[in-house]
Amino acid sequence: MDEGFNLLWQQYQNSCFLLTQALTPPCSFAIITAYNPLGQTLPASHNRLLDKQLQQDIIQSGCAYRAMVGASVDLQHHEKSWAIYLDQHDAYQLAHKYQQYAFYFVTEGILHLVPCHCEQPAVEMGLFADYVRIVEVLPEPRDE
Template identity: 50%
Template sequence: MSDSNRDLWYCYQQTQFLLTQAFSPTLSFAIITAHNPLGQILTSCQNRLLDKQLQIEIGKLQQPYRAVVGTSAARDHMEKSWAVPIDKDAAIALGKLFNQNAIYFVEAGHLQLVSCLLDYPEQSLGVFEARVCLVNELPDIYS
């Protein structure tokens, strides 16, 4: 595994989530983004287009979904994401469709980092709520 992939995997392990409303602790769901495929930083315009395409694909699943922002602890890197109540295999397939290195999966209140394109084993990241920051509104990350 390359150093850049190791660095990305480490960053993914540090991710926090901005939500406008808490989730039920009994809900299982995936957190998926289309931003920055393969870990390559794109422009806000490119990310917005990919996000719209992901939202169309999620809509086809006919499941409720909610916007979430994945962020670094310092809030200097943010990616719009979607929380979708689908099973892990479907979430991985969606992640692969959008060339994502990984997705997050929450089950029984526990957060997991799940590889889509990198060769890393699934990793438990602890209690999801410990990574959540409730906000009045999600930041506009396309500015």
């Protein structure tokens, strides 16, 4: 992979998650977005359309889910995401369908970055709770 991708991979590892209330551990769940497939920055309107398609797939799966936002720690970049209570294999399939380089998977309270459309090793990032920020309202998508 090129230098640009390596920077993106590092940014994935320096993210935070905005939630309006804490998720109840110790359930395993995936965090998946449909925004910006294969790292291509898309207009907010296109990202919203992809997000609605992802939400429909989640609903059809019958899995429990919650809206959240994945963000850079400085909050300058954020992407609508979903905490989805499904196993890692099914999460991989869903993230792959939406052409994501990776997704997050939380098991026993530990956050993992799991590669999807790339050749990186999975990364154990630490306690999910350390990456969570509780907010009153989730930010709206915007053009980057």
